[in-house]
Structures are given as C-alpha cells and as structure tokens.
Amino acid sequence: MTALAVPGLDQAPTNHPRLLSWVREVAELTTPERVVWCDGSDEEWQRMTEQLVSAGTFVPLKQKENSFWCASDPSDVARVEERTFICSIDEADSGPTNNWMPPAEMKSLMTELYRGCMRGRTMYVIPFCMGPLTAEKPMLGVEITDSEYVVVSMKIMTRMGDKALARFGEDADFVPCLHSIGAPLEPGQQDVPWPCNETKYISHFPEERAIWSFGSGYGGNALLGKKCYSLRIASSIGRNEGWMAEHMLVLKLTSPENKVHYVAAAFPSACGKTNLAMLEPTIPGWKVETLGDDIAWMRFGEDGRLYAVNPENGFFGVAPGTDWKTNPNAMRTIAKGNSLFTNVALTDDGDIWWEGMGEPPAHLTTWKKKDWKPGDEELTSHPNSRYCTPIDQCPITAPEWEDPQGVPISAILFGGRRKTTIPLVTESRDWQHGVFMGATLSSETTAAAIGQVGVVRRDPMAMLPFIGYHAGDYFQHWIDMGKRADAAKMPKVFYVNWFRRDEDGGFLWPGFGENSRVLKWVIERIEGTAAANETAIGHVPTAEALDLDGLDVDPADVDKALAVHADEWRAELPLIEEWFAKIGDKVPSLLHDELAALKQRLG
C-alpha cells in the first residue's frame, strides 16, 4: 500500500501503534486534504468556531458569550432509528428491536461509502474519554470525523483532546468511532453550511466495540460518544462485565434534615429527564442537585450498592419547552455562554429563542432561515432543536459529579408520557417487579426521533433505541443484576407519569417543580415513613401521603392522577403479551410470571 503523504498524518501526538495504524488506514480510504489531531484547546475551539462562522454554519450570538447559533439541513434533524444498526456477528444477538446486517456486509457496503468521502475536507482525529479522566479504567474512544461541528460539540459533550490522549499511553483499549458527513468537495466546489448525505448509516459492531457512522451530521448520529458509545456499545460491554449503561438522569436530593439520596430516572427521549435532573423543588427545605440528564453507568460498589457515574461532560437538551419557568437552571447554564444552539430561532439582537420561551419578539429568523413574526403558523424552532452546554456551568451541578466511584443510587424511576392508565407514581413490589415495570414501560413518541409523534409504544427502561443487544437478554441482565446483591441494597424501583390527563385533555398534575413532592414520597418510602395503598399494580400513595401543602390543585385531580383503574390495566395485558411476543423466547420466564401475577391481581 502506498505511503500516504497527507499533511498532518505524521504529526500524531501519540505512539499508540493501533491508533496510528487505524488513522492511517482511514486516511487512505477517505483521502482527506489534511489530517488534524484535535488537542481540545481553547485555541482550537476559537479556530474551529471561526471557520464555522466563515462557512455560514455558525452565527455568533451577541447576547451569549462564546456561543453560536446553527441550523442543520432540514433533512438531518434527529436520530434516524431506521438507519441505525446493531451488526452483531449473530443476528439473534441484535434481537427484534434492532436493525441488523451481517457485519462483513455492512462493512463492505460502508467502506465503499467512505471511499474518497473526505476529499477536499479535513479529517479530524478526536481522542476522548467518556466519564471522569481520573477513572482507574478510563472509557476511551477516538472519533475520526470530517465535521468541524462534531469537533466543537465533542469538546462540550466529552473530555477530549490532549487530556484524554494522556490516558491512552501506547496500548490502552479504545472504541474506534468513524464518522463522515459523506459530502466530498471537488476542487473549487462551494461548500454548504450543513453538508450531509441522504444515504445514512449509524452502525455498531458490538463484538469488536466499533462504531461506523455515515451521512448525518446531527446529534446522536454524529456525536458518537453519546448514544452510540455510551449506550449501545457500553450496554453490551456492561452486560458482559456485570454493570449497566442506562438512559438515565442522576440527581442528588437533600432533605430538610440534610439526608442525601441519589435518584436515577429513565424516561424516553424528550419526556422531561433534563427538567427533573435540574428541578427546583417547590417544597420547603428540599434541594436538588444534578449529576447528569441523559446517561448513567451503574456498577456495584464495595458496599454492594449500585453506584452511578455520568459519562458525559455536557447537556444536549431539547430546547423547545425549556424556559425560566420550566427549567431555570438550564437557562442559567446556557446564559453563561460557551454553548451551541442547533435548529432554534435567532433574534435580531443576536440571541436565541424557541417555542415555550414566553412572548416572542416582533421578528425572528427561524431554524429554516426564514423571517417570522408573531402569529405566523410555522414553528420558529424544530421540535428536536437542542442546546449543547457544559455541565460544570450549571449552578446546581453536584460537586461530586466527577467522582470516578460514582454515587450510590437509592431509587430508580421509570417514567413515560401517558395520557391515561399510569398513575402519578407507583412503587414496585420488589426488584423483579420493578424490572417488569421497566420492561413494559410505555410512552407516547416524541420528535427526538424521525417518525410520527404521540403514538404509544413500548420503550423498555426508556432504552428501546439504545439497547446494544437482544432486548430479552437485556431484561435478563437487569434480573441478574438484582440477584447479585442483597435485595436491601438494590435501589427501589418506581414508575412515574407526569402526563396523565383528565377527560377534557387537561393535565391532572402540574409537574415541573411540583414533581419534588413525588420525589419526597419516594424518599419517604425508602425510609419507611410514607403510606401507600397496596394495589394490583404496586404501592400507590394515598393522596394524604403526598405533601400537597401550598399546592394550588384540585384534590380530585390528584385522586384521578393516582387512580388505578383495573379495566384500563386489563386493557394493557394483551398489549404487554403482544410486546413480550415481539421480543420472543428470550423474555425471562420471571417476567411472564410477573404478567400472570398482575393478571391474577386484576381479577
């Protein structure tokens, strides 16, 4: 093979032989103009953001320091689940909830897509670490990409550059993440602000722990440390090594008596994880601090409890609906600058705006770069538009958020967006019943993924798009984790639903900061001081057991929010049976037992 004299290729700041040979191999395949090894410096950020401004991709914000507005191509706005593949060697290991192709076939197909795809562009090499750099066994990755947007986003979302490379030495294992927007530039060709390719593949090879992504420049399709690495590949590693990679927020809850508990919560995309992670309690004396809003890695500590670490370094939150009322801490975080805003609206005075931010200004530039004035039909911002901002800017980030040991989890909440049936909060009867709750979690779909919105679908542990292997094996892994510990040390499991509505379609529960009342009941259940009704579906608080002091809500609505209607649950049974049938024979028999027991309890 001819030696490739691509500028930068031989300026590698590492002697890691496997890394060097992989980078050379990719450069020879994709034929970039140059190779740049990213160092994660502020100078690099400055250079890259200036380049993105010159390319018309970024608009610097006058009202937020060191922050930028960006609009993607309207065809590239969310995760593309139907183009996302788990290419395990054996199709059975990918399972019925994932797309699969034989790994060799996928690699052959994608190799031809990558051939020459970086012509006229720069190939960036981004060493990164998911989780604290001080971890005894840092979880390392390298993303090769031709997208400057990815480079600057990875600086916020991961620990990247020289500080990550320092943990590589010459033989550390790393997850190779190959990404291209798939838009080669011919000599003299004018680039576009958001280059991408209508052909998209987001492929995972779990046995070799590798990720290949082509054609999309957006979010979870392109920032490969997030969903691809920290959930799909990590969930497969965790299953093999005895830990868990979950789609969960982690928050720290301190009671008026200064008792601290850590809570993890798994809600499907765009169902309020970030708002809960940054909650401002409405009940006096209670305090919430955040450790993360989207991903939790949980391992057993020496004391037998499950400890959670957030592998991310930033928030990539849904913008619409975020404002000073719904999430003041998110607003305070982005107000500090150093943030990227994708597919939101731009104000005339150089700030951002999106739906839910109160009264709009007299004129806006929409995410589609059109003029907009109040009353116009068109949305100013895409429903999956995102802010990307550093965790350490959040005023309520817990000091221990980077502790490599993690924090001990007292409670796991599963939550969905359901108009009916699911009560405000239900405590599971035990770990196994909690796994059943998680495995049968249902929610109305959102804009975080391409497809119809508002359709109720099963979203087990809120991980449906992110399980890196057979869902039945994933359920078994959850059960097995419970068997490895003393039951008293496992987190208690709860099922919450902030979104139940009355017969007129109005919300029965105010949500937002008032959800602190539910967290209080959760903690009191853990401490054995709160009452509950024993129902067919689990322990549900009596309305008296919830602290409603000072809450301006009709008590009848709270009763409706907590109600367990046997007929609605009997209607769920065939849907759960259908869901288990779709997963197939690998559904653990213990979950079938839980379904049978629920059926019996419902009469």
Ligand SMILES: O=C(O)CSc1cccnc1C(=O)O
């Ligand atoms: O990747 C995207 O562009 C949207 S999806 C996403 C982004 C951040 C956090 N979570 C999600 C998700 O879909 O769960």
Ligand SMILES: [Mn+2]
């Ligand atoms: Mn998510």
